[in-house]
Amino acid sequence: MKRLPGTRLIIGCLLASWLMVAASSCLAQPGAFDDVTEVNIPNFQQGTDEFYFYIKTLLSLALAQTDNQFGPVILVPDSEVASQQEQFNQLTQGTTDINWSITTIKREQQHIAVRVPLTAGLFGYRVILVRASDERFDEQLGVAELKALTAVQGTGWPDTSVLTFNGFNLITDSYSGAFESLSNGRADYFPRAANEVFTELASRSTKDLIIAKHITLHYDNPMFFFVTKSKPELARRLEKGLAILTANGDLSRLLTSQHFYIRARNLLAGRELIRLQNPLLSDATKAATASFDSPLEHLF
Structure with a gap:
């Protein structure tokens, strides 16, 4: 144009x-x-x-x-x-x-x-952080496959309740602890809002985490x-x-x-979006x- x-x-x-x-x-x-x-x-x-x-x-x-x-x-x-x-x-x-x-x-x-x-509604679009070495996320995973893995979320966060309601397997931690849980393998992925993730990755001293290419969760989250x-x-x-x-x-x-x-x-x-209920x-x-x-x- x-x-x-x-x-x-x-x-x-x-x-x-x-x-x-x-x-x-x-x-x-x-x-x-x-x-x-x-x-x-x-x-x-x-x-x-x-x-x-x-x-x-x-x-x-x-x-x-x-x-x-x-x-x-x-x-x-x-x-x-x-x-x-x-x-x-x-x-x-x-x-x-x-x-x-x-x-x-x-x-x-x-x-x-x-x-x-x-x-x-930007905070309702969640990409997932994974370990750069984890090849399981190189391809699109189905909902059942994703639920079989372990997510991490913050203790007391609304998103924790949303994921639990939708049948996801997860552990909770503090905000900084969630990144460490992912890095050390206690969790397989960490859903983050699409507008937050770049700043969070840039602030880390190590480059062990990346944004998975395919998976995006979505729920109404005003x-x-x-x-x-x-x-x-x-x-x-x-x-x-x-x-x-x-x-x-x-x-x-x-x-x-x-x-x-x-x-x-x-x-x-x-x-492609995996749509969830809030x-x-x-x-x-x-x-x-x-x-x-x-x-x-x-x-x-």
Whole structure:
């Protein structure tokens, strides 16, 4: 397709506008505006810089849609990095106002879920890490063959419950321990989201693990913003802002311009999917996400 004159300029202007809004919401200092609202969010974990920037930019843009009605906002990251479970504990306590995560029925009961998918279902597409020396994965394996092997997942992760529900054999470990369990042969493979896997492989000092060429698991696995129950007005504001960004296409344009998204899309293109059921989705989430069309679905 022939590129229209000025396309790069248009894309550049869109990115510039996103960054300016993010800067005004994220970098402003208290006192810079009258009645500025501080919103506490998690700090980024090592290796998640790119994704964290995307989420923080999206959050800033969504809240900025209603500045005229509610006033400006600044995002204040927590002083310390916390695990996902700790982040939800802080959300319960009200020391964190908003976080983001894969949704489950339990999380939706304990916090206010803003049911707008943040990654077009990207976290539901799982490639698998295997040992580079393991020739069993050189060819496509069937579901029965895969279930006969041993997967590893994190202790307490929603994905662990999904795989168990679908009849997979697995062991659990800590996040770092899961990689070691795969390396030392306690596990045969480690399912990872297609957008996470490149950064994870790059961060390892050894090159003993690779992405299996053929196998991709898929289940509905939306990521939402969650808001502390003590601030329902903040949840309503965020929902309104995300609805605006969804309707005008800015959410999709921002997501699909991200490097992590482009790499994941290219990795997934042409693969055959093993489709699984996710028992952790509430009826409300199923209904809310049914109208969202993921551009990734057109790859298969």
